Amino acid sequence: xxxxxxxxxxxxxxxxxxxxxxxxxxxxxxxxxxxxxxxxxxxxxxxxxxxxxxxxxxxxxxxxxxxxxxxxxxxxxxxxxxxxxxxxxxxxxxxxxxxxxxxxxxxxxxxxxxxxxxxxxxxxxxxxxxxxxxxxxxxxxxxxxxxxxxxxxxxxxxxxxxxxxxxxxxxxxxxxxxxxxxxxxxxxxxxxxxxxxxxxxxxxxxxxxxxxxxxxxxxxxxxxxxxxxxxxxxxxxxxxxxxxxxxxxxxxxxxxxxxxxxxxxxxxxxxxxxxxxxxxxxxxxxxxxxxxxxxxxxxxxxxxxxxxxxxxxxxxxxxxxxxxxxxxxxxxxxxxxxxxxxxxxxxxxxxxxxxxxxxxxxxxxxxxxxxxxxxxxxxxxxxxxxxxxxxxxxxxxxxxxxxxxxxxxxxxxxxxxxxxx
Amino acid sequence: xxxxxxxxxxxxxxxxxxxxxxxxxxxxxxxxxxxxxxxxxxxxxxxxxxxxxxxxxxxxxxxxxxxxxxxxxxxxxxxxxxxxxxxxxxxxxxxxxxxxxxxxxxxxxxxxxxxxxxxxxxxxxxxxxxxxxxxxxxxxxxxxxxxxxxxxxxxxxxxxxxxxxxxxxxxxxxxxxxxxxxxxxxxxxxxxxxxxxxxxxxxxxxxxxxxxxxxxxxxxxxxxxxxxxxxxxxxxxxxxxxxxxxxxx
Numbered sequence: 001x002x003x004x005x006x007x008x009x010x011x012x013x014x015x016x017x018x019x020x021x022x023x024x025x026x027x028x029x030x031x032x033x034x035x036x037x038x039x040x041x042x043x044x045x046x047x048x049x050x051x052x053x054x055x056x057x058x059x060x061x062x063x064x065x066x067x068x069x070x071x072x073x074x075x076x077x078x079x080x081x082x083x084x085x086x087x088x089x090x091x092x093x094x095x096x097x098x099x100x101x102x103x104x105x106x107x108x109x110x111x112x113x114x115x116x117x118x119x120x121x122x123x124x125x126x127x128x129x130x131x132x133x134x135x136x137x138x139x140x141x142x143x144x145x146x147x148x149x150x151x152x153x154x155x156x157x158x159x160x161x162x163x164x165x166x167x168x169x170x171x172x173x174x175x176x177x178x179x180x181x182x183x184x185x186x187x188x189x190x191x192x193x194x195x196x197x198x199x200x201x202x203x204x205x206x207x208x209x210x211x212x213x214x215x216x217x218x219x220x221x222x223x224x225x226x227x228x229x230x231x232x233x234x235x236x237x238x239x240x241x242x243x244x245x246x247x248x249x250x251x252x253x254x255x256x257x258x259x260x261x262x263x264x265x266x267x268x269x270x271x272x273x274x275x276x277x278x279x280x281x282x283x284x285x286x287x288x289x290x291x292x293x294x295x296x297x298x299x300x301x302x303x304x305x306x307x308x309x310x311x312x313x314x315x316x317x318x319x320x321x322x323x324x325x326x327x328x329x330x331x332x333x334x335x336x337x338x339x340x341x342x343x344x345x346x347x348x349x350x351x352x353x354x355x356x357x358x359x360x361x362x363x364x365x366x367x368x369x370x371x372x373x374x375x376x377x378x379x380x381x382x383x384x385x386x387x388x389x390x391x392x393x394x395x396x397x398x399x400x401x402x403x404x405x406x407x408x409x410x411x412x413x414x415x416x417x418x419x420x421x
Numbered sequence: 422x423x424x425x426x427x428x429x430x431x432x433x434x435x436x437x438x439x440x441x442x443x444x445x446x447x448x449x450x451x452x453x454x455x456x457x458x459x460x461x462x463x464x465x466x467x468x469x470x471x472x473x474x475x476x477x478x479x480x481x482x483x484x485x486x487x488x489x490x491x492x493x494x495x496x497x498x499x500x501x502x503x504x505x506x507x508x509x510x511x512x513x514x515x516x517x518x519x520x521x522x523x524x525x526x527x528x529x530x531x532x533x534x535x536x537x538x539x540x541x542x543x544x545x546x547x548x549x550x551x552x553x554x555x556x557x558x559x560x561x562x563x564x565x566x567x568x569x570x571x572x573x574x575x576x577x578x579x580x581x582x583x584x585x586x587x588x589x590x591x592x593x594x595x596x597x598x599x600x601x602x603x604x605x606x607x608x609x610x611x612x613x614x615x616x617x618x619x620x621x622x623x624x625x626x627x628x629x630x631x632x633x634x635x636x637x638x639x640x641x642x643x644x645x646x647x648x649x650x651x652x653x654x655x656x657x658x659x660x661x662x663x664x665x666x667x668x669x670x
Binding site for chain 2: 134140148150204209211347348349350351352353354373374376377378380381382383388
């Protein structure tokens, strides 16, 4: 055993002990602490764990957990009885230590399907030489920590340029200018026309700062969306894959009805990206979709859970773009909205005013979570009927009809624990 | 003008949301429109994007936060448009928040090369890159106010530090946070133009500041509105921020 391997073995062991202790202390799954301890003992652990594997990585602001679940399910479907060859950070722990923890849990796996935080993408490209990288979208999120989303795009672009011919093939959302700009540095890009409708986070060209011109898609008239820069040649690339009226059209113009088990048009877009990535990994579309249809509640998203006598469906929304997707899904007469401002949620709740809560008028809203009062003021100005019940358990108690719950990250994780999903 | 007649048309102009709308800045427009409607006025919201002229009929003009490149594009478009200068001359009220505050000043800098960009010169303030980024909750005391209204509460997130010239008065005095440049002052006022760092929907947490802007624009006082949830939010924010600040010290 080389010294390097010995250190990794020691790190893995130390991580397991810490993870088990954390689980016993009922502090979550222990995955995060396991990874942290590992990287403390062996700072090179992540690189060693990634070495020698076939790797696909998914990143972006919204949808990365679900998309990674789609891709993992697609690949698993193609592996049949050899599904244990695959490792996947299914719990959504996507920083260095989360990746290290997931990988060390399945040392025998030779295929890794990994969700990566936007800030970690560059390191994963450098350390792991992934085969495929899926870049979904960029939108404002936790601005108290990431001051400029453009700098994240720049870090992707730099890492891809640095990797050169040994870098990944990128599957990129053609409707997101910053994603396109970053992806153009890759050796090869498969573009996915996702019919994204959220455009509020990109008004200037990432290449030259001139104003971007946008043509909004219009489903009624069949007009497809488009964008191009008024100052340089950056423009929306033609999609190799595209999402069209809820179907996915692949590279050979074959139309697939995805029939997913998770709701939302945005998830069809996520599935289109996963399908493109699966094909790059050698999975045929039919098998890939068969796998993707088994995805029902990735890391608790869209899960239905029981809270005493209350049946609730859990939706996660972390930023205005995510809320624009989640709000139309919430269909129940009573809707529970859980807001917090812990570090993982972003300490600044200004974004509440970029969300169209006005659309909830006529329904009963329960505002909960540690920043419920901020939401209460927002709902007052939206002229939406609400009750403010800051305590999460109390807000969920005793609903005779099923309720939809939309939560920011921290209360969402608490709800998963409370509802055991 | 029949200033107090119910149903009077009052126009709020939200400037360049695509460039200066990073932190829920549209919330300030929502707050002003609703506070007018609840008092029986006929409020009109006009959202202007670059390339379209600013209306000359506005009563309150709002500028919000944005990234460096957006700031430069916005200041150029506003200078070429000229409408904001005419509005201020007419006595319209202007609320310029965060990046918006910087661009209504004399100059500001962008990027790590500290490129100096000319502002609109509507406030006698100058902004340069500060030693550390100011990120966090801020509480300040509105100069010349008393009672509960004097406390201004918000969240600041800015890398630029702003110094006031002789023709601008500070809006407030910092209790917790950085404010203009960690010199104890926050924001600036000159006539009907107000600049401030607490960003995004600052008027949601500070209804007295919202009504002050409307009063500046309308030229008369407004009936108070009592909303228990806003009072409660203010009490909660002030208490929690003071408590966590005391713990940190």
